[in-house]
Amino acid sequence: MEYSKEELEELKHYCTKLSLLPEGGVNFIYMEGLRLPAGCTPSVCDALLCPVPKDGYPSRLYLSTEVKSPYTQNWNVRNFRIGEKNWFAFSRRIELANPTLAQVLVAHLTGFTRDK
Amino acid sequence: MSTDRYSRQSFLGASAEAMISRCTIGIVGLGGGGSHIVQQLAHIGFQRFVLYDDDVVEESNLNRLIGATSADVLAETPKLHIAKMMIYGLQPAASVRGFACKWQEKPEPLRECQIVFGCVDSYKGREELEIACRRYLMHYIDIGMDVYGKERPVIGGQVILSSPGGLCMRCMGFLTDDKLAQEAALYGNAGHHPQVVWPNGVLASTAVGLAVDLVTNWTCRGRSHAYLVYDGNDATVKESITLRNIKIGTCSHFSDSDVGDPILVEL
Amino acid sequence: MSTEIKLSGGLHAEIMHDLTRTHPFAAERVGFVFGRMGSHGRLILLNRFHSIPDDQYVDDPAVGARIGEEALTWAMQAVYQCRPTREGIFHIHLHGHKGEPQMSRVDSHEIPRLLPGFQSMDRDAAHGIIILSLDHGSGWVWLPGDKGPCQVDSINIIGVPIGVFEQEEKR
Numbered sequence: 001m002e003y004s005k006e007e008l009e010e011l012k013h014y015c016t017k018l019s020l021l022p023e024g025g026v027n028f029i030y031m032e033g034l035r036l037p038a039g040c041t042p043s044v045c046d047a048l049l050c051p052v053p054k055d056g057y058p059s060r061l062y063l064s065t066e067v068k069s070p071y072t073q074n075w076n077v078r079n080f081r082i083g084e085k086n087w088f089a090f091s092r093r094i095e096l097a098n099p100t101l102a103q104v105l106v107a108h109l110t111g112f113t114r115d116k
Numbered sequence: 117m118s119t120d121r122y123s124r125q126s127f128l129g130a131s132a133e134a135m136i137s138r139c140t141i142g143i144v145g146l147g148g149g150g151s152h153i154v155q156q157l158a159h160i161g162f163q164r165f166v167l168y169d170d171d172v173v174e175e176s177n178l179n180r181l182i183g184a185t186s187a188d189v190l191a192e193t194p195k196l197h198i199a200k201m202m203i204y205g206l207q208p209a210a211s212v213r214g215f216a217c218k219w220q221e222k223p224e225p226l227r228e229c230q231i232v233f234g235c236v237d238s239y240k241g242r243e244e245l246e247i248a249c250r251r252y253l254m255h256y257i258d259i260g261m262d263v264y265g266k267e268r269p270v271i272g273g274q275v276i277l278s279s280p281g282g283l284c285m286r287c288m289g290f291l292t293d294d295k296l297a298q299e300a301a302l303y304g305n306a307g308h309h310p311q312v313v314w315p316n317g318v319l320a321s322t323a324v325g326l327a328v329d330l331v332t333n334w335t336c337r338g339r340s341h342a343y344l345v346y347d348g349n350d351a352t353v354k355e356s357i358t359l360r361n362i363k364i365g366t367c368s369h370f371s372d373s374d375v376g377d378p379i380l381v382e383l
Numbered sequence: 384m385s386t387e388i389k390l391s392g393g394l395h396a397e398i399m400h401d402l403t404r405t406h407p408f409a410a411e412r413v414g415f416v417f418g419r420m421g422s423h424g425r426l427i428l429l430n431r432f433h434s435i436p437d438d439q440y441v442d443d444p445a446v447g448a449r450i451g452e453e454a455l456t457w458a459m460q461a462v463y464q465c466r467p468t469r470e471g472i473f474h475i476h477l478h479g480h481k482g483e484p485q486m487s488r489v490d491s492h493e494i495p496r497l498l499p500g501f502q503s504m505d506r507d508a509a510h511g512i513i514i515l516s517l518d519h520g521s522g523w524v525w526l527p528g529d530k531g532p533c534q535v536d537s538i539n540i541i542g543v544p545i546g547v548f549e550q551e552e553k554r
Contacts, residue, residue: 008383012383017382018382018383019380019381019382019383020380020381020383021378021380021381022371022374023247023251023374023378024243024247024250024369024370024374025286025368025369025370025371029383030380053293054293055240055293055296055297055300056293056294056296056297056298056300056301057297076300076301077300079218079220080240080244081220081223081244081247081248083378083380084223084248084251084377084378086220091300135544135545135547138547138549139545139547224422224425227421227422227425227426228387228425228426230539230541230545230547231545251421251428252389252421252422252426252428253389253390253391253428253539253541254541255541255545279391279392279541279542279543280391280393280541281391281392281393281394329543330543330544330545331544331545332544333543333544337543338542338543339543340392340543372391372394372430372431373430373431373468373470375418375419375421375428375429375430376418376419376420376421376426376428376430376469377419377420377421377422377423379419379467379468379469381467381468
């Protein structure tokens, strides 16, 4: 899947480096140094954004570590191996009509800052 | 190796012993299925093993864990140790690299295998192993069983071969997003799956047969994929219906270029 | 560091099919095969083959096969284009006998001369030389940063049957 240049440029505002990681027919977007919302521990981590349906979710945000935040999350992905690294993700179903990549990312990150 | 020991498997071909002895086999999961596989491979003459299991023998394993005894429960013997002793008892000169951890914690040794057996108990675990096998060019053989229904139990299971360049578990209809999603939804609440020794034996034996054929090609079938379904109530192993209904072509989920250590293409 | 080469049975079959074809004047055929490192160089995983067109050989009876400038230029450009994905290039040819192949006098004189050029095009990939025989194979890999090659411990054909071509003295 090709991502639009404009959308990728917009994503770069949220992290220090943006790369593509193809695996198993999916193009994951690798975000190094993703800045997490205030109140999260750690405040920065690496992330993989999967903006296409995966494992029953419309999109998924995988993080390099389990993150502590003001709101409790259901971490139903622990040590999933993608790109020869282990990743974590909490259950969050994003239903948006034609979102941009940044909108998908922000919608996932909002899970750290507000209750469902 | 003594020529007498393998005289009854000479039909595998004149070079079979040598070919078998040079192969490195990975086995992830040394429980009910994996323990059968270890035993059979050792009998056949495989010499090089890479094993992973982080668990110890418990009372509930004794109904099916090949090689385990009551003493092992008391001693909390690691399943890895049971497997090693099984191998060394038959192949004293074997090279066995064993890791009492999840394979994801020490993945490098697995990549040196030519064949990997996946004896894990989750779809996600299978998916991860298959991805690693495609990335590092290994034949992947998966086995698994389950018992469905309480009123009238049904024993089911599968043996799957997924080879580089061939159809993958998604192509063959075994791995689906629905199954992965349902499994993810149950995370932490999956409970204990029923497990008994004889289906494990059937599945492990079938899997080992596939492996020996990969090494020796004694059937001359040159199989690049397989999806065999076990019906424990009918006592049959048959090719999956999903396989019969798909057009045999190339895998659309794994590309030839997706091999080697992951490369991040900066955007 | 010990290194192994792996390739699928399909790729091996494609290479053998091409290298065993007769050429109008060359006694042997040559090709290039591409691959990427695994486990930081402990593995080389080959993924595609480039057959050199007949008209890119030079008629030189003194050697089994000689490829011309066009083929070499193509190879250099290919290495350059593969830099983002760190795909390295391997010169590959076939010795028409059984058993572990070794570099001939001509092989060891001529082929390694290509490697500095490949390395200059992409310093982050592994490049090298592979020689196949009818039932075996040998390989030499220049890992990133290495001035000289290491001979691979084995070449593994992940097909049916599986082939494990081990370097004789390491068995």
